[in-house]
Amino acid sequence: DAGVTQSPTHLIKTRGQHVTLRCSPISGHKSVSWYQQVLGQGPQFIFQYYEKEERGRGNFPDRFSARQFPNYSSELNVNALLLGDSALYLCASSLDLATIYFGEGSWLTVV
């Protein structure tokens, strides 16, 4: 069975641009969460979606947005990119909301 899949794996963007990151959860999982991990730190919570509804939002600016589709896949959008947005963006899925599995992440570099 496929795990959590994310795309793209690596990308480089220029300041001011926007980016869309995509995530497909484990089959049967209805909850998707997004995390940002900067080098040397633990992941920081950005969003959680369950059954296409936003269930939680972390301390991130409005430039960050997300949505979940009927097939439970999800997109994370970041507008007006800043250098400080450079990080590993992780998607996680869960069946029962508590046992949470991560994908391999999307490495975003903003130049």
Next chain:
Amino acid sequence: GESVGLHLPTLSVQEGDNSIINCAYSNSASDYFIWYKQESGKGPQFIIDIRSNMDKRQGQRVTVLLNKTVKHLSLQIAATQPGDSAVYFCAEILVDSSYKLIFGSGTRLLVRP
């Protein structure tokens, strides 16, 4: 647990020895705890979890201990192997309207051959 930035605490152990990785969590109301292993360039890998109504849980070569009195978690790895070398994070979940993970500062485990 606050992040320690670029400098991660490091635990160096001899192959075959047991490892104990410690973690302090922040919220006494947290319901659920998970240990993750993260290898370089990869996403966190689920190792073992424990609910707040338990004080010990065992998996294959791993044991998690929970001490709610002092808000402390530990991960014990038996017969540590070179493949165990990674950064280990503990995470807590406070169940409110969402199930967000709050990660502690990681520990880098180095296994000496």
